[in-house]
Amino acid sequence: MAHTPTSSGGPLLHGPSDPEHDPTASYALEPGYVDALTKRIVSTSGETAEVHSPLNGQPLAHIPQSSDADVAEAFARARVAQEAWARTPLDERAAALLRLHDLILDRQSEIIDLIVWESGKARKHAFDEPMHVALTARYYARNARKHLHTRRHVGVVPVLTRVEVNRLPKGVVGIISPWNYPFTMALCDGLPALLAGNAVVAKPDQQSMLSALLGVELLAEAGFPQDLWQVVAGPGRRIGPQLVGSSDYVCFTGSTATGKVIARGCADRLIGCSLELGGKNPILILRDADLEKAAEGAVRACFSNAGQLCVSTERMFVADQIYDRFMERFVARTQSMSLGASMDWGVDMGTLISQAQLDGVTAHVDEAVAKGARVLAGGRARPDLAPYFFEPTILEGVNPEMACFADETFGPVVSVYRFHDETEAVARANEGQYGLNAAVYSKDGARARALAAQIKCGTVNINEAFGATFASIDSPMGGMRDSGLGRRQGTDGIYRYTEPQSVATQRAIRFAPMFGMSDEHYSKVMTANLRIMKKLGRA
Known part of the structure; x- marks a missing residue:
């Protein structure tokens, strides 16, 4: 795709601006660039939906909307492509993933530009996305034979019974991805599906279609067949049921309420699904934690991507013995963060993505303060920085009468609590129905790992916020309880897209x-x- 590069190498043009009053006014997406991306959506309805950049409210694109007939057409194309793709040798599929890995690294500035422009996140947080997708592509390419080659198993009669297990593709996988990590979530779940011989019909979130569509372009450039990955667009309540009703497996990342609806639809059809849902993630700062390391990690745990991260921390439990000393450091680091809506490096936290997100975060904080919670840092919207900006916020004195005590905020807000002993801390961390991610800070790694085994979360990070588990592609990642079912990454992340087939050969006896x-x-x-x-x- 031809595009006009900027200083960062991406698809943005510079025009008249007044950076002193509006540092984002100089940015605009090239119309031809947007048109080329949106042509990859299966849409004949003639309807479009306008989306805006959260950086400054500027219109980004008119996204073509898919009709019921378009969704049906997308699945028809995908099924034809999948039949041929399943016969493609495994080594050729893996080679395409390695080419994708290199393309992502070569064009990461362009990818990051588009992510920031579309989501409003800080550039350093947008950088995580192409890195994660490249890691995912390389991991599955290098481990293709390990995961997918036919494997020998033990037969019932030694020597005389030979058993092999094949891994057959499900067919066409439906992927519904969220807006908060528009490049990562749009691609990372689908890559193992492709390697396993499946096709994909994807519905990215309306607010972040362009980053997802750039990913589809890179797939084509890497050599994946054009019809193998289809994209449809539209409100989930309108085209979601048809997508679930046409898929052979569904992968969904989003809210717990929507995940339960999808699970019921899949159950009615007796097809599988994996669901990564909400969280109210805890972090435990133990009495022997390195205070500076813990304070730095806690800032990232709570405020990466303005808290719009499924694995970000919303509940912090700090040992009595170090509470005051730790909080002094944590509050100071939070108050010194560089805030802004910018395409450039150097910003520590960007903006929320929409008015709906801002309204939800504001409601949680205002209600907590009205009922007696104390604001230690932040606590207010900052329209001077961006239309939907909310400061990184630390609350003390939050109790069960307040919505932010147990309900997911999904914004830059953390509630802080003291604890007396570690058994109490684990019990409080396990309160509620969520169980996605947790973190433990301690100089005693063995003790921290023993505590981790008692925490009801799908991932637990020791002396790190979330990156250690999320970036370790060989390990499974997902939630317990209301935080979902199934796992992405590792063996689980590709086996979910396959049907195991046992083939037994009997010799000599019957x-x-x-x-x-x-x-x-x-x-x-x-x-x-x-x-x-x-x-x-x-x-």
Whole structure:
């Protein structure tokens, strides 16, 4: 795709501006660039939906909307492409992922520009997205044979029974991705699906379509067949049911309420689904924590992407013995953060993405303060920085009467609590119905890991906010309880898109009476065989 580069190498043009009053006024997306991206949406309805940049409210694009017929057409194309793709040798599929890895690194400035312009996040947080997708592509390419080649298993009769297990693709995978990480979430779940021989029909969130569509362009440039990854657009309540009703497997990232609706739709059709849902993630600062390291990590845990991160921290439990000293450092680091809406490096936290997000965050903070919570840092909207900007906020004295005590805020707000002993801290961390991510800070790694095993979360990071688990692609990532089911990444992340098929070959004997045996004699021989196998240590 031809585009006009800027200083960062991306698809932005510079025009008249007054940076002193509006540092984003100089940015605009090239119309031809947007048109080329949106042509990848399957849409014949003629309807469009306008989206705006949260940096300054400027219109970004008119997104074509998909009709029911368009969704049906997307699945029809995907099914034809999938049949041919499933016959493509595994090594060729893996090679395409490695080419994608290099393309992402080569064009990361362009990718980051578009993410920031579309989501409003700080550039350093946007950088995480191409890095994560590149890691995912490389991991699955390098481990393709490990995960997908036919494997020998133990047969019932040694030597005479040979068993192999094949991994067959599900078919067409439906992926519904959120707006908060528009490049990562649009692509990372689909890459193992492609490697396993599936096709994808994707519905990215309306607010972040362009980043997802750039990912589809890169897939095509890497050599994946054009029809293998289809994109549809429209409100989830309108096209979501048809997507669920047409898929062979559904992968969803979003709210718990919507996830339950999708799970019911999949259950009605007896198809599988993986759901990464909400969280009210805890962080435990133990009495022996390195205070400076913990304070730095806590800032990232709470305020990365303005708290619009499924694994970000919203509840902080700090040991009595260090509470005052830690909070002094944490509050100071929070108050010294560089805030802004900018395409440039150097910003510590960007803006919320929409008025709806701002309204939700404001309501949580205002209600908590009205009921007695104390604001230690932040606590207010900053329209002088961007239309939907809200300061990084630390609350003390939050109690169960306040919505932000148990409900997910999904913004730059954390509630801080003292604890007396670590058993109490774990019990409080496990309160509620969520169980996505947690963190523990301690100089005693063994003790921290022992505590981690007691926390009901799908991932727990020791002396790190969330990056250690999220970036370790070989390990599973997902939630417990109301935070979802299924896992992305690692073996779980690709096996969910396959059907295991057992093929057993029997030699010499049959599983029925032979050599003139009666049924009774046969049963005695088989019983004796079971006893012998146990004595020999067989599983």
